[in-house]
Amino acid sequence: MKNSFFSRFTPQEPKFFPMLKHLSEILMVSADLLVESLEHNSPKERNEYYKRIKDIEREGDKQTHLIFDELGKTFITPFDREDIHDLASTIDDVIDGINSSAKRITIYNPRPISDSGKELSRLIRQEAQYIAKAMDELETFRKKPTALREYCVKLHDIENQADDVYELFVKKLFEEEKDCIELIKIKEIMQELEKTTDAAERVGKILRNLIVKYA
Amino acid sequence: MKNSFFSRFTPQEPKFFPMLKHLSEILMVSADLLVESLEHNSPKERNEYYKRIKDIEREGDKQTHLIFDELGKTFITPFDREDIHDLASTIDDVIDGINSSAKRITIYNPRPISDSGKELSRLIRQEAQYIAKAMDELETFRKKPTALREYCVKLHDIENQADDVYELFVKKLFEEEKDCIELIKIKEIMQELEKTTDAAERVGKILRNLIVKYA
Amino acid sequence: MKNSFFSRFTPQEPKFFPMLKHLSEILMVSADLLVESLEHNSPKERNEYYKRIKDIEREGDKQTHLIFDELGKTFITPFDREDIHDLASTIDDVIDGINSSAKRITIYNPRPISDSGKELSRLIRQEAQYIAKAMDELETFRKKPTALREYCVKLHDIENQADDVYELFVKKLFEEEKDCIELIKIKEIMQELEKTTDAAERVGKILRNLIVKYA
Numbered sequence: 001m002k003n004s005f006f007s008r009f010t011p012q013e014p015k016f017f018p019m020l021k022h023l024s025e026i027l028m029v030s031a032d033l034l035v036e037s038l039e040h041n042s043p044k045e046r047n048e049y050y051k052r053i054k055d056i057e058r059e060g061d062k063q064t065h066l067i068f069d070e071l072g073k074t075f076i077t078p079f080d081r082e083d084i085h086d087l088a089s090t091i092d093d094v095i096d097g098i099n100s101s102a103k104r105i106t107i108y109n110p111r112p113i114s115d116s117g118k119e120l121s122r123l124i125r126q127e128a129q130y131i132a133k134a135m136d137e138l139e140t141f142r143k144k145p146t147a148l149r150e151y152c153v154k155l156h157d158i159e160n161q162a163d164d165v166y167e168l169f170v171k172k173l174f175e176e177e178k179d180c181i182e183l184i185k186i187k188e189i190m191q192e193l194e195k196t197t198d199a200a201e202r203v204g205k206i207l208r209n210l211i212v213k214y215a
Numbered sequence: 216m217k218n219s220f221f222s223r224f225t226p227q228e229p230k231f232f233p234m235l236k237h238l239s240e241i242l243m244v245s246a247d248l249l250v251e252s253l254e255h256n257s258p259k260e261r262n263e264y265y266k267r268i269k270d271i272e273r274e275g276d277k278q279t280h281l282i283f284d285e286l287g288k289t290f291i292t293p294f295d296r297e298d299i300h301d302l303a304s305t306i307d308d309v310i311d312g313i314n315s316s317a318k319r320i321t322i323y324n325p326r327p328i329s330d331s332g333k334e335l336s337r338l339i340r341q342e343a344q345y346i347a348k349a350m351d352e353l354e355t356f357r358k359k360p361t362a363l364r365e366y367c368v369k370l371h372d373i374e375n376q377a378d379d380v381y382e383l384f385v386k387k388l389f390e391e392e393k394d395c396i397e398l399i400k401i402k403e404i405m406q407e408l409e410k411t412t413d414a415a416e417r418v419g420k421i422l423r424n425l426i427v428k429y430a
Numbered sequence: 431m432k433n434s435f436f437s438r439f440t441p442q443e444p445k446f447f448p449m450l451k452h453l454s455e456i457l458m459v460s461a462d463l464l465v466e467s468l469e470h471n472s473p474k475e476r477n478e479y480y481k482r483i484k485d486i487e488r489e490g491d492k493q494t495h496l497i498f499d500e501l502g503k504t505f506i507t508p509f510d511r512e513d514i515h516d517l518a519s520t521i522d523d524v525i526d527g528i529n530s531s532a533k534r535i536t537i538y539n540p541r542p543i544s545d546s547g548k549e550l551s552r553l554i555r556q557e558a559q560y561i562a563k564a565m566d567e568l569e570t571f572r573k574k575p576t577a578l579r580e581y582c583v584k585l586h587d588i589e590n591q592a593d594d595v596y597e598l599f600v601k602k603l604f605e606e607e608k609d610c611i612e613l614i615k616i617k618e619i620m621q622e623l624e625k626t627t628d629a630a631e632r633v634g635k636i637l638r639n640l641i642v643k644y645a
Binding site: 177183209 | 284
């Protein structure tokens with residue numbers, strides 16, 4: 001664990017890039033499982049998906065902490081220390097949001113998830129894909145920021161779509177659903193899905209800030 | 216976008232002060248709209264206010280990111296970089312809270328908002344006014360901290376008032392409201408309003424910390 | 431309030447350690463009160479416990495801000511500035527979580543708290559105890575990290591236990607509770623208790639990161 005004097009001064013290495021890329025791949029696996037899980041409605045199936053998503057969430061947690069450890073041990077980093085820290089912890093927030101959504105589905109056990117809920121999960125998967133693509137640009141965007149900039153725009157647009165899907169649906173839910181307990185279940189699950197799309201957009205904001213600072 | 220070597224070393228300029236002032240003015244517009252909106256109860260009116268508040272929220276978001284961009288491009292800042300960052304992002308949190316409150320009102324469409332809800336919105340407006348006043352002191356408080364210190368006290372006091380209003384009201388709501396769905400609507404809206412007064416108090420805490428560090 | 435040039439350069443003093451220790455003691459008092467309060471079910475008793483917990487919460491707030499003030503005035507700190515800041519503010523989050531839990535109990539006034547709720551409060555108390563023990567290691571863990579490392583493992587394990595208690599209970603609640611308003615009350619209180627155990631685990635993560643960086 002101990003950092004030698006020298007290891008703290010070795011020249012800047014891009015080891016953070018593959019570590020962040022790996023984190024974004026964990027996010028992709030998690031988002032795929034979420035989309036798939038919403039097609040399954042029995043308590044048993046829901047619980048099995050949640051278990052798998054929870055395992056992935058722990059993997060994401062470990063990977064995030066490996067990145068933090070590396071930050072703690074490395075003297076020279078490719079970007080400001082806090083930028084890498086924020087990027088990793090916000091990607092981890094998206095993974096956490098997916099886990100919380102699956103957790104609510106399994107412990108509340110609502111009726112089959114609505115088309116709007118499924119739509120939100122697909123938007124989360126799209127966001128995960130753009131985040132993973134963005135990680136491939138970290139090494140090169142200082143010279144060629146076009147692709148990274150485009151992914152940030154996409155993340156922003158998807159979040160706006162998610163907002164609209166969420167608002168329309170919840171409005172209708174409060175007009176039509178008369179079963180109060182079912183309403184609570186669905187509202188809380190939709191809220192968690194929407195919060196997850198927000199976290200993904202925050203990743204986009206951090207990336208956009210990197211472009212401003214370094215490109 | 217590229218920072219020239221020299222632009223990063225130009226002498227400290229107070230450009231952050233007018234930028235933060237402008238952000239606080241956006242907050243004031245937003246808080247005014249919130250207070251006004253609570254007097255209107257038809258779904259159509261609620262939706263129109265929400266649209267306007269949402270537009271303002273996006274303006275706040277843009278202004279906050281202009282401040283972050285400026286931070287990324289400026290080498291010498293009037294305070295520690297994180298202080299300016301925290302100040303901008305926490306003022307933005309207040310604007311976001313107002314937006315979320317209006318959003319909940321429009322998508323839940325509850326009965327007319329209670330006097331306690333209106334009271335909370337007026338407390339948020341008061342907080343916004345003190346925050347805007349505080350921004351005028353940023354340039355001079357190192358020598359004359361009295362006014363800024365007073366605004367921090369006010370922000371703290373208003374938050375305590377908001378706490379009392381919220382607690383009394385929600386207690387009564389749970390005793391008296393028998394319509395479960397209406398209870399959910401009102402509880403969630405009141406929670407969001409109360410959370411917004413908290414965010415405004417956090418601005419006060421950041422300002423108080425600035426006084427300790429620099430005055 | 432003004433920092434003299436010299437006070438900012440005085441040699442590194444361990445004054446932060448007793449300050450953090452004191453904050454953890456405030457947390458312990460608060461956690462003890464929470465456990466005790468859950469044995470009392472009349473509105474009057476609940477309200478009295480909440481008042482006491484609220485007073486403690488304000489004390490915690492003050493102590494946290496004393497630590498921030500000290501950070502603002504001290505040039506050389508035993509760890510990176512942000513580490514001390516995060517440690518104090520996350521311990522304060524645990525105290526806030528206890529306060530919010532007690533607040534919800536007093537304003538919602540649900541039926542007697544379930545065994546699972548009591549179990550969560552005892553887990554929070556255990557976490558508080560490990561956090562307080564951990565504060566005793568801050569001065570020496572660079573040379574002997576074993577004890578601190580063990581407390582981090584404990585904090586992690588307790589959080590996992592809390593997760594299981596929470597999930598099992600809420601699942602059953604949604605299957606069995608037919609009184610919608612009672613369900614809301616209990617769900618929200620349990621959520622706040624669970625969130626508090628999360629905050630305590632975050633303290634463990636910060637401590638673990640300190641070991642990586644400094645031991």
